[in-house]
Amino acid sequence: MxxxxxxxxxxxxxxxxxxxxxxxxxxxxxxxxxxxxxxxxxxxxxNFTFYTTCLRVYPRKSQDRVVILAPDIVESQTGLVQGYRNETAKRWGLTVANGAATNVVTTYQMVGVNGASDPGTLTAQRNAFLDSPPSWWPFQPGRYEIVQVEENQNGGIHPAVNPLLTPYFNQFLFGALEAGAPWRWLxxxxxxxxxxxxxxxxxxxxxxxxxxxxxxxxxxxxxxxxxxxxxxxxxxxxxxxxxxxxxxxxxxxxxxxxxxxxxxxxGKTHSLQVPDQGGTSIAELGTCYLSPAYDDMVQAISEFTVGNTRVPVAHGSERGIVVGTPPNETVMAFSDYGLMVACQYLGFGWPCSKAEQDLAYLELVAAAAIYVGLRLEIFGTIDGVMPISRPVGDPYGVFSNTFAQFLDDNKMGALKGYLIYAYQVQGYGDLDKIPAYYGLVWITPDIAWPFGKSSGVTAWQKGWEDVWDQxxxxxxxxxxxxxxxxxxxx
Missing domain, CATH: 3.50.50 (FAD/NAD(P)-binding domain)
Structure with a gap:
């Protein structure tokens, strides 16, 4: 060679x-x-394309969310701003963010497989959003600066990338999956x-x-x-x-x-160290979150996380989901959104009665149990990136059906609201379009469970880049x- x-x-x-x-x-x-x-x-x-921008913005109203995401915009995959994460609130808390003159935020835009992903178009879409934002954007219209900071990697100092335009989530389409593409690679x-x-x-x-x-x-x-x-x-x-x-x-x-x-x-890890509130906030433009599924990996690489701790990100009501259409959008807490979708799945209206909510919770528990059982049957393990051997045939249509169809066909439709956050808004594709196989790869049992600590996420206090630098x-x-x-x- x-x-x-x-x-x-x-x-x-x-x-x-x-x-x-x-x-x-x-x-x-x-x-x-x-x-x-x-x-x-x-x-x-x-592949998809992601475009993330770290901005300094100016609050105009009180905030009660650290993260806000709009599933309908995510689903369109046309490069529109689909949400943001408030890095100031993540680092210092909402009280500090609300009392500060400026906040540091990261906006998200995503383009689908066949979309136009040139930076000029994405920049124009972002600027149009910032100049005339929807009601769920709690900052002053038209007033913002793109953050410019330096990056220090192993003694090498250079301007940090911002905005970040990057290919995202390489994937095989249905036919290639049915032909066993991941195992042909192996x-x-x-x-x-x-x-x-x-x-x-x-x-x-x-x-x-x-x-x-x-x-x-x-x-x-x-x-x-x-x-x-x-x-x-x-x-x-x-x-x-x-x-x-x-x-x-x-x-x-x-x-x-x-x-x-x-x-x-x-690579895609860009942990911007941004001066903020007398200290430093980390703005992750690429690699970002961890879930409980990361625990074994974190233990294995613990030598490289010295002085770097996992901190919670937008637990509970601090995660917001946009519902409705302009100009009548509202922002719901993630847990309420998941419950609403489960109630609607059962044919109830929203808001629904306490008795109907209890039935929805029972349905969610049953659906999560079905999911865990099917994933174990198909993958042969609770965890794991993929089955070591290709499953025989096309069990439950995981290669030929969408993730949403797989959920519906196997009495798990009640989970869709929670999985829209856990899967779709993370940038891994629309539940109604992506092959079920990829949903199963990402949604491990602890993520599928819609209650408790696994419904939250964490991040590195010093960012992922500190892990790789160590x-x-x-x-x-x-x-x-x-x-x-x-x-x-x-």
Whole structure:
């Protein structure tokens, strides 16, 4: 194998024993000789696009929400502003945010598979929203500044990215899933001394990149059988590349080179450290939340979270869901919204009586129990990024039906309101459009349960970027930034 790259004005030729593709593999199409099986999988991939902006804004009325999201706008996937997170309130509390002259917020915009995702259009949509916002935007119209701060990664200081325009959630459509695309990726791993660990092989989140690496090394133990001084080249120093390098360094490998085309590592993780209220608020433009499903991963990487704690984000009524149409929108607490959808599923009006609410709660409990049982049957485990072996046939239509249809067909429609928040507004696709398989991948049993601590989320007090910075320092990773891959021959 031969990899040729340019860095620091030098042209370098290396012959690695193992090539690790930790970037979007489609970005290497012009320099890499993909085999027909690989090409077929790449041609089947589609992705959304996310556009997030950190702003300094000026409150105009009292706030009672830290996060507000509009499911109908999320569903349209046309790049309109679909909600925001108040970073000041997340860090300092709503009381401080309401008494402050300015707040720091992050707005979200998303474009679907076939939408126009050019930054000019998205910027214009954001500005139009800010200049003439809906009633649920609690800040002064037309008054805002885009935050500009510097980023310090491992001693390298440069302007932080803001806004962030990034491809998001690589996915296979129904036909490719029915043909077993995720397992075809797994079968190809290690062939031609090449490994694919980018999120496109599994799912978007940090948790799934970490979990997939566990599956990969269990399924392909030969990947760890090479001599410990073997040359390994990792293309891409994003989350999946860092996790791979850390795992192999900890297994004794001493000759790992990471090639990164940008001037920074950490990929979609952008933890802006914004001066705010006499201290610092963290604005996560990319990688953001954790759920209880992350607990095992957090324990495994605890060496890299020293001094960084998990803090709650918008628990209970602090999460708002926009309902209604302009100009008559209202904002409901997430829990009330989930209950409302369950009541409507049972044919009740809203608001409904206490007796009807009790029936809705019973329906939710029953639906959650069905979900846990079916997921265990299909996946063979309560957790896990994917079944290690492809399920036989198309059980319960998980490859051919939408997530919403899967829920309805199996008497779980009452859960839709909660799952719109837990799945849809996180950017993983509309319940009525996305294959059921992806819903099952993300909605683990603890997320499906609509009550208790699992209905909330947490974030790192110092941001995800601090985790990766500690990992890079403590493992002395060899990352070559601003590097251009010229050719790959296998």
């Amino acid at each position: 031969e990899v040729v790259y340019q860095t620091g004005g030098n042209r370098v030729v290396v012959h690695p024993a193992l090539l690790v593709i930790a970037c979007d593999p489609r970005g290497l199409e012009s320099v890499m000789d993909y085999r027909p099986q690989e090409r077929a999988l790449l041609d089947s991939l589609r 079968d190809l791993q290690g062939a031609n001394d090449t490994v694919y660990v980018h999120a496109s092989t599994c799912f978007e989140s940090v948790l799934h990149c970490w979990s997939y690496l566990n599956i990969l090394l269990d399924a392909k133990p030969a990947l760890l059988s090479a001599a410990k001084d073997s040359a390994i080249v990792v293309i891409g120093a994003g989350v999946s590349g860092l996790l791979f390098a850390q795992r192999f360094i900890d297994s004794g490998y001493t000759n790992i080179t990471m090639l990164e085309k940008t001037n920074r590592f950490a 990992m890079v320092k403590k493992r002395n990773m060899n990352i070559k930034l601003n590097t251009n891959v010229v050719s790959i021959r296998r």
